Amino acid sequence: MSTENKYSSIHYNSYLQVDKITSAQNLRSDEMGLHAHDEMLFIITHQVYELWFKQINFELKSVVHDFSARQVNEKNVGIALSRLNRVIEIMKLLIQQIGVMETMTPLDFLDFRNYLFPASGFQSFQFREMEVMLGLKENRRTTYNNKPYHCVFATDKKEALENLEKTSSLFDLIEDWLERTPFLEFGDFNFVAEYQKAVRSMLDKEKEAIMGTDILSDESKQMRLTMLGDTNTYFANIMDEKKHYELVKSGHLTLSYKATLAALFIHLYRDEPILHIPFQLLSKLVEIDDHLTTWRYRHAQMVMRMLGKKVGTGGSSGHEYLATTAANHHIFADFHNVSTLLIPRSELPPLPDLFRRNLGFYFSAVNE
Template identity: 40%
Template sequence: MKEVHYSDYLQLDKILGAQAPESDLLQQPAHDEMLFIIIHQAYELWFKQVMYEVESVNAIMLQPELNDNSPELQTVVHRLNRVVTILKVLVHQIDIMETMTPMDFLDFRDMLRPASGFQSWQFKALEARLGLPFQQRHGQEYYLSQLRPEHVAMIKAAEQKQSLLSLINQWLERMPFFEEAENWQEFAGEGNAATGHIFWDTYLERYRNSLRENERNNLGGFDTVFIGPGEATRQFSPRACRAALFIMLYRGYPMLQQPFQLLNVLLEIDEQLSTWRYRHMNMVHRMIGTRVGTGGSTGKEYLKGAVDKHYIFREIAQLTSFLIERRKLPHLAQRMEARLGFVSRG
């Protein structure tokens, strides 16, 4: 077996030799350009790692069957939690960037045109693999305009593959409990058969009674989200939304713990991405005010639009509008509780 040296293994000659400040090449030294380069190189390395984790998760979720108490689902949750931790690091890197003052940035800013963070093809591909569709993107006119043809091809290929969001929808649709009539034989139902299932009829009645007068419009939303056929622009089906809400409501049962952790980590990913975009937007405003970005975008205004619009798992987050208090939840029948718990047999 050959000996492995630290610097060779990490290819440090390549990494440490990969910084070539434009200000040095033009013999107009700007001290903070080195910081600017290293931070953005670090971002791209972390994007690569996040993509690596997401692709591995997507491969697991592509399986036709996935036991919700299996090591595979635990691996999915573990790796997505790692993604969240990496995204938190990306947010904190802005603290380092903000040690550079606007005047420090102006020392080399005009030397970078038309280079821009908007040309990060890795980040665009990552958004696509998570589930951000083109039609929901802000600034579609800029989306591919600044990229090289080979990078456009990579992003297009990422968009053609089934995204994590789509795979989560399929996984939720496979929840079996509602189609098994024996689970509901002893269920004390109520309501007026509006949904076609005794549990959801009961839940809708209790949800209706929990609303204040100025919240009554939510009832129309309940029909759209959980009964269908749903709006054409929605990415989660009514069946998947029913399963997700059920997981949120009854997450205390052992069988639903891992599924709940999976839904929760998706919301964490959105939260960290949103925080990163927001911090980035404020940093840009601090650095260049209302000036146009080096890549030709509208700078802060473009970033603000992305903050407002680029929520990938928005439809999962919106399900909290339809929760009721734990004490008002319909009591499940003994057979259903046995399905959701770990029953020991002596």
């Protein structure tokens, strides 16, 4: 037997470089000669986060790579799904870990906080990489001191982030992928026209129900009709390509008209076996957005508890800044918003038989 394939044995310690990792906790309080017990927890918690950020970014890079292909290989969509699912499970851990950090009391934190200035999680390069890869654009960021978020990095890291911003994010690639779906028109079937008809019929029925009921006063009826009118306008604005474009331009929406329609189609007809995976994929993006936002809120709450109204070590207003990022830094908000456009299954325009039979896994198709 050939010996070429033989590999040398390896020890747990050297494989995982345990000594390197466990000797990377240098307490500033010890350097200052004023040992603060909880600083060890503070350092290790942050380090564990950075390791998980590394794993998340590793998964995201591979998904971005696969979706960058001009024709997305069907097999890769399934793989992307399982990798995004892994990201979600890690994010759940990241949220839970805040509980470990919170076993440190605000007073314990004060034993070493003064030694940390101006270090801050704001300077986490991997966290920024993750946001950029997911699709958080610079012009949508809330920042502080009127400076871009990457001003806290050394030139090489700043350039790396700027270059990453120039590449397509997961959001961009999923948007492209959705835009390429040839679902929306098939022979005589025009999805938008059929859908709008169904929405009109649904709203007409609601109007009739409001008018016909004895339970509501005239005033309540009027209020409900006004609300129904607003819903109608909402549907009309989103479904109008020009208005939709204006809403994207003004920053009220991020997802393009065509991609929104494709996402809506996938949601409405997700019972078609062939749409199961695309539907799951869109759901994973929404879950990632949910978990990242939950982490932002939990972190902001923890900061409020630790610091009250004190400013952050990185110079922000602390809790106030973080709560604003939690509210504004959604990446896949328009995928959530598709729910607003859903109509009950009973109102769904039936798909023509030929269309259903031809409803293959068309996402690989490229619009020439």
